[in-house]
Amino acid sequence: MSRMNRDSIVAICLLVACGVLIWASFDIRSPDYGVLMPSTWPRIILAVLSLLSLIYLVQSIKAGPDEVSLASEREPGLVGFIAYWRNPVICFVMFFLYLLTMPVLGMLIGGILFVFILMNMLGGWQPKQMALHAVIAVCAVGAMWSLFTFGLEVMLPEGVIYNPYAQ
DSSP states (O other): OTTOOHHHHHHHHHHHHHHHHHHHHTTSOOOSSOSSOTTHHHHHHHHHHHHHHHHHHHHHHHHOOOOSOHHHHSOSHHHHHHHHTHHHHHHHHHHHHHHHHHHHHHHHHHHHHHHHHHHHHHHOOOHHHHHHHHHHHHHHHHHHHHIIIIISOOOOOOOSSOOTTOO
């Protein structure tokens, strides 16, 4: 137990959660028609998440135990709490704003803006970084949107600004 650190504990929790979700995927009902079982995609995603969690566990065990206590790094009070948890707070607020603007912007435009602004808020607003963040946002969200829209034929939330499903 001496080689355990916070990351090791988180990785074990992630592996347990993946195991529970994989086990629960066997309760997904299979219809009498179609060629692909409804549990296929969740199991593929859970297999990838399990593999990544296992890699995370191995890396955290190699890193060794934590040396610094979390409590000693944080200032007391609400301001200290918010300052310490700044990045997660930014992520949750940005995701709330993303969901709030979804009816107007839709999944494609809203997703690109969400990823771009969040990456800039966490990584900096320098012009070179902004260009890289823009490319990543457009490619990642555009590829995901295209896969679901054209490959899987899933109707994603459309917005007032751009509605790909309008005839």
